[in-house]
Amino acid sequence: MRIALWTVTRGAGNIGKEYAEKLIQKLENAEIDVFTLKKFGVEGTIQIDDFTKEITEKFNKYEGHIFIMASGIVIRKISTLLKSKDIDPAVLLIDEGKHFVVSLLSGHLGGANELTQEVAEILNLIPIITTSSDITGKIAVDSISQKLNSELDNLKSAKEVTSLIVDGKKVNILLPTNVGFAKDNNVNSDGLILISNRKKIEITRICPKNIILGIGCKKDTKVEDILDAIENSLNKHNLDIKAVKHIATVDIKENEVGLLKAAKFLELELKVISREEIKKVEHLFEGSDFVEENIGVRAVSEPVALLSSSQKGKFIEMKSKHNGITVSIYEEDNIDL
Template sequence: MNDSSSIAVVAISRRGSEMANRLATGLRQEVDLYLERRLADTPGSEAIAFDLPVRPLIAGLFTSHRYLVLFMPVGAAVRLLAPYLESKAADPAVVCVDDAGRFAVSLLSGHKGGADDLAQNVARVLEATPVVTSASHVLNTLAVDMLGSKYGWRIESDSGVVTRVSAAVVNGEPVALLQDAGEEDWMEDSPLPDNVQVCQSMAEFNSPWWSAGLLITDRIYDETALDARPIVTYRPRTFAVGVGCRRNVSPQELDGLLRRTFDGYGLAIGSIRCLATIDLKRDEEAISMLAQWLDVPVQYYDGDALNARPGPSGPSAAQERLGVVGVSEPAALAASGNDDLIVRKVKSSSATLAVARMVDAA
């Protein structure tokens, strides 16, 4: 797992080490500088020395860092990296710089992993030429696998479908786009190419004229409502889920209530942005585990914040026990910034749940 957000910079030649030191001071991100031992004694350098051969170092950095800059020929880098390649979703971004400092080459995990942007930043510092070959970049078209990434949108389609739809976009085939949820200003950063057309209805989206589709939604559509074309489904983070529960409720009960509710209302679990509850539940294991399973944060609110929101639907046990008008409904409203719920309080034997749509993604 590539956990470190710092950039690992590796140089094995004297000329490369000079540029690596220059890069380390010029980049705006934290840099871990690795120099061959004979070159690491430069005055003022905070480099980490390593002994040749460089392969063991590269093997370790490949799994520990998200970004690598290698001052070496592209061919040498390819041979070093080849045994460790997995997929563009898992591999780190890798940029190569030649010994003359003329080119910064985006070698691996280009736009998805960030190597394209990194190559341009490296080139800026070294006054080199960035070399980027990603099709969406060179053709100035839509990057299907990056759409909505800055907002945290999730792609629910498998990589094969993403590849097929990306090919349709790049090759100029007619592609339909339908959005019924989530942030809409993404088009300011990613103008649509002429072959991608915005649809106003599912009927238009399902026209047989389209070769592929881009569907941005927080709802679950019956698969029979979609035709057989390859369709990439994006899940914008639009839902705040308010949660209330008795002490020591089981995580399975909470998870079951959530899934039954979302299935019943046709809502996508992948579009949950956060859970929300009263601050007295900070140590409630079931809520923490559910958040971990969903990979979302938990927002905690004190009694005053909950009492400032509209009251619950029906009687609330929280009024007597906790001194608040309710937990799940006001917590969902507080987290979303909205005044309306899309799912009013539902119950299991030991838990309650309510859902509101985020006001910034409505």
């Protein structure tokens, strides 16, 4: 997780440097940049001239922000930078007296509440979390979505269902059979029959990110053709694009412009698998002499989908062909709460 730690006083700058050293040692996969004002000369930090300018430019470049300053300053500086709870980064606040750490923004989807608990434990601070679902010991819909590494279909409906949970109303969770409980339910289906005597029922959908697309294509394939192939493949199996975890391809295609543009347009990571790795599993799939002659392996879309996955799941589509483009669809089943 990339975290920016911001300060605007000499004392806070020294605290920030101290705290960053402790957090980097304890927080898993954390990268922390400490920002201090240049006039204080705090060594080992990123020294800046203009706090407002820097936070405006860098707010969306970090997954989390920790401010060691007054809450009023923080609120005024970030208020115009906020977009939506599903994309805003986590924002934490620590007082310069080294007493409290406050989860200020994006508590659930941004991970601020969880980060607050971790920071409090590492730095021996008192955590302040104010979201009603957390302080009442209940779980919010967006927290469930985050734990499933999934995407909320509708923020409004998620809010309405969470309000029912907080209010003590009964809310049922229908999950796929591989999620470890409610094993008699499988919602990866085309229809759902809900039996209830309630006239009004709030329903929201969580879309698990457990679909991997393996893609092979000819040189100079247009981005529009790749996007059409992806759309057609997903529509064929009634799959939501929101469920796609990433796209995968072979190393020889890592600079293929059409693929790179497609991944960027869909806001998905393009994972590149080496031909050496593919050779280890290509015997599991139907191969092509022509493909082997051209790039050195007998198959692309199926092995890259498999190798870039958890390898715990199944193929929904082994390989579909679309005018020189091949698409394979792999569904992971290791969704855990």
